[in-house]
Amino acid sequence: MNCLVTGGAGFIGSNLVDALLADGHGVTVLDDLSSGYGENLAHLRGREGFRFLEGDVRDEALLAQAARGQEAVFHLAASVGNKRSIDNPLTDADINVLGTLKVLEAARSAGCRKVVFSSSAGIFGELKTLPIAEDHPVEPDSPYGCTKLCAEKLCLAYAKLYDLEAVALRYFNVYGPRQRFDAYGNVIPIFVFQILRGEPITVFGDGEQTRDFVHVRDVVQANVKAALSREVSGAFNIASGTRITLNDLVDLLRETGLSPKVLSGPPRPGDVRHSLADLRQARTLLGFEPRVDLREGLKEYVAWAREEAAR
Numbered sequence: 001m002n003c004l005v006t007g008g009a010g011f012i013g014s015n016l017v018d019a020l021l022a023d024g025h026g027v028t029v030l031d032d033l034s035s036g037y038g039e040n041l042a043h044l045r046g047r048e049g050f051r052f053l054e055g056d057v058r059d060e061a062l063l064a065q066a067a068r069g070q071e072a073v074f075h076l077a078a079s080v081g082n083k084r085s086i087d088n089p090l091t092d093a094d095i096n097v098l099g100t101l102k103v104l105e106a107a108r109s110a111g112c113r114k115v116v117f118s119s120s121a122g123i124f125g126e127l128k129t130l131p132i133a134e135d136h137p138v139e140p141d142s143p144y145g146c147t148k149l150c151a152e153k154l155c156l157a158y159a160k161l162y163d164l165e166a167v168a169l170r171y172f173n174v175y176g177p178r179q180r181f182d183a184y185g186n187v188i189p190i191f192v193f194q195i196l197r198g199e200p201i202t203v204f205g206d207g208e209q210t211r212d213f214v215h216v217r218d219v220v221q222a223n224v225k226a227a228l229s230r231e232v233s234g235a236f237n238i239a240s241g242t243r244i245t246l247n248d249l250v251d252l253l254r255e256t257g258l259s260p261k262v263l264s265g266p267p268r269p270g271d272v273r274h275s276l277a278d279l280r281q282a283r284t285l286l287g288f289e290p291r292v293d294l295r296e297g298l299k300e301y302v303a304w305a306r307e308e309a310a311r
Contacts, residue, residue, distance in 0.1 A: 001025045001026070001071045001072060001227070001228075002025070002026040002027075002028075002069055002070050002071055002072075003020060003025055003026065003027055003028070003070055003071060003072040003073065003074060003227065004027075004028045004029075004030060004066050004067055004070045004072075004073045004074065004112075005017055005020070005027060005028070005029050005030070005074045005076065006029075006030045006031070006057050006066075006073070006074070006075050006076055006077035006103060007030075007031055007036060007057075007075075007076035007077030007078065007118075008027070008029030008030065008031050008036070008041070008052075008074075008076070009029060009031035009033055009036030009037055009038060009040050009041050009052075010031070010035060010036040010037075010040070010076060010077075011036075011040075011174075011176075011178045011179045011180070011216065012076055012118065012171075012174060012216055012219055012220070013029070013031070013036065013040075013074075013076045013077075014036070014037075014040035014041055014178055015176065015177070015178060015216045015217070015219075015220050016074060016076070016219075016220045016223050016224075017029060017041065017044070017050075018044075019220045019224060020224065021044065021047065021049060021050060023224070024049075025049070026049040026050075027049060027050050027051070028051045028052075028053065028066055028070065029041065029050075029051070029052045029053065030053045030055060030057065030062065030063070030066045030077070031052075031053075031054065031055075031077065032054060032055055032056045032057075032077075033054060035080070035182075037178075037180070040178055053065070053066050056099075057075075057077045057095070057099040057100075057102060057103055058094070058095070058098060058099050058102055060102055060105075060106070063102055063103060063105075063106035064106050064109065064110070066106070067103075067106040067107055067109070067110035067112060068110050069110070070107075070110060070112050071112060071113050071114065072112065072113060072114040072115075072116065072227040073103060073106075073107045073112050073114070073115045073116070074116045074118075074223055074227065075100060075103045075115060075116065075117045075118060076118045077095070077099060077103075078095060078096050078099075078118065078148075079091055079092045079095040079096055079144070079147075080144070080185070081144060081182075081185060083268075084144070085142050085143035085144030085145075085147070086142055086143060086144075086269070089143040092143050092144055092147055093143065093147050096144070096147035096148060096150075096151055097147050097150050097151055097154075100117065100151035100154055100155070101151075101154055103115070104154060104155065104158045104164075104166075107164060108158065108162050108163075108164050112164065113164070113165060114164075114165045114166070114167070114226075114227050114229075115155060115158070115164060115165070115166045115167070116166075116167050116169065116223055116226045116227050117151060117152065117155045117166065117167065117168045117169065118169055118171060118223075119148050119149075119151065119152050119168040119169060119170045119171065119235065120144070120145065120148045120170060120171055121170050121171065121172045121173075121212075121237070121239070121275060121277070122140060122141075122142060122144055122145035122148055123138050123140050123145050123148050123149040123152065123170065124136055124137070124138055124139070124140070124145075124272070125137075125138070125139035125140045125141045125145060125272065126139070126141060126272055126273065127272060127273070127274055127275065130274060130276045131241070131276040131277055131278040132237065132275070132276060132277055132278055133237075133278040133280070133281070134170070134234075134235055134236065134237060134278075134281050141269075141272070151168075152168040152170075152235055155167075155168050156168065156233065156234070156235065159233035165231065165232065165233045166233050167226040167227075167229070167232060167233060167234060167235075167236065167286075168234070168235040168236070169219075169222055169223065169226060169235075169236055169238045170235060170236065170237050170238060170277075171214065171219060171238050171239070172211070172212040172213070172214055172237070172238065172239035172240070172275060172277050173186055173187070173188070173211045173212060173213045173214065173239075173275070174186065174213075174214055174215075174216055174219050175188040175189070175213055175214075175215065175216065175297065175298075175301060176215050176216030176217065176297060176300070176301055177216065177300065177301060177304040178216075178304075179216070179301070180193070180308065181193035181194075187211070187246065187249070188213065188249070188298070188301065189301075189305070191249070191250070191253060191260065192253065192258070192301065192302055192305045193305060193309065195253065195258045195259070195260045195261075196258075196305060196306065196309045197309070199261075200260075200261040200262065200263045201250070201260050201261070201262055201263065202262075202263045202264070202265045203246050203247065203250065203262055203263070203264055203265070204264075204265045204266065204267055204268050204271065205265075205266070205267040205268075205271075207245060207246045207247035207250075207264075208245050208246075208247060209245065209246055209271070209272075209273050209274060210243040210244060210245050210246075210273075210274045210275055210276065211243060211244065211246070211249070211275050212239040212240055212241070212242065212243045212275045212276050212277050213240060213244065213249075213294055213297075214238060214239045214240045214290060214292075215240075215290075215291075215292035215294075215297040217291070217292055218238070218240070218288075218290045218291060218292055219238055221288065221289075221291070222236070222238045222282065222286065222288045225286045225287050225288055226286055229285070229286055229287075232285055232286070234281070234285070236281050236282040236285070236286060236288070237277040237278060237279055237281065237282060238277075238279075238282060238288065239276075239277030239279065239290070240277075240290045240292075240294065241276070241277055241278075241279045241290060242276070242294070243274070243275060243276040244294065250262060252294065252295060252298055253298065253302070255295070255298075256298055256299050256302040257302070258302060
């Protein structure tokens with residue numbers, strides 16, 4: 001299978017690119033390197049079956065070139081995070097909505113079979129029931145959640161209107177190697193890199209809010225299974241199906257050998273209180289099954305982060 005990965009130099013994207021190439025697929029990456037890292041793909045230079053195009057997903061001519069001859073498009077390029085979207089809502093919408101629409105048009109025009117879109121549990125907003133099934137009410141609390149929901153709807157509308165299958169994968173809290181510190185990002189890299197720098201970490205609110213953390217290898221597995229599935233379109237939760245409080249997360253980080261100094265802060269706007277995914281749809285229709293335990297995954301991630309911090 002030949003495939004295009006937008007945002008392929010990023011954390012999730014580069015892990016996906018490695019897996020696809022290891023399985024013998026041809027991969028074209030389109031990334032403007034605004035948040036991705038060229039070093040994530042440096043080991044692939046000159047590798048047969050790999051091509052890198054530097055550019056923006058809003059560049060229609062470049063997208064058309066990138067999509068030509070591809071069977072599947074993995075669309076990961078995005079402006080990510082609730083706080084970033086609150087600070088920059090227009091940029092968030094431009095990239096996440098118009099960028100996705102242009103990717104869909106390029107895929108349709110090129111005759112691609114499948115688009116796998118990286119969505120987010122941020123579409124749900126504050127939760128009314130747990131665990132969260134795909135039909136849970138969607139009431140996003142941030143521009144980011146709104147743009148991801150709009151992009152999802154565009155993907156699924158294209159699947160109904162055109163000869164194009166589309167799967168939206170609703171990621172919960174993804175973590176793992178190559179996830180670098182970003183003040184707008186996931187709590188795990190924020191905590192780990194602050195601790196490694198000798199800085200205190202801040203737990204907002206009472207720390208009893210829960211999160212469903214999923215390892216990047218499991219997210220990659222979901223993407224590949226979604227692309228290889230035939231005549232399957234729809235939206236699917238991708239998570240571990242387990243949850244942990246932030247206070248307990250801090251305790252698990254201590255088990256890895258870190259020594260966090262913890263400060264308390266006020267609750268943050270746009271943050272949900274609890275999170276836990278229902279995975280029945282992904283298990284049934286995609287064959288997805290999370291495999292990486294959080295304790296195991298954290299040890300692996302902290303080891304990677306120590307090497308990264310030392311560099």
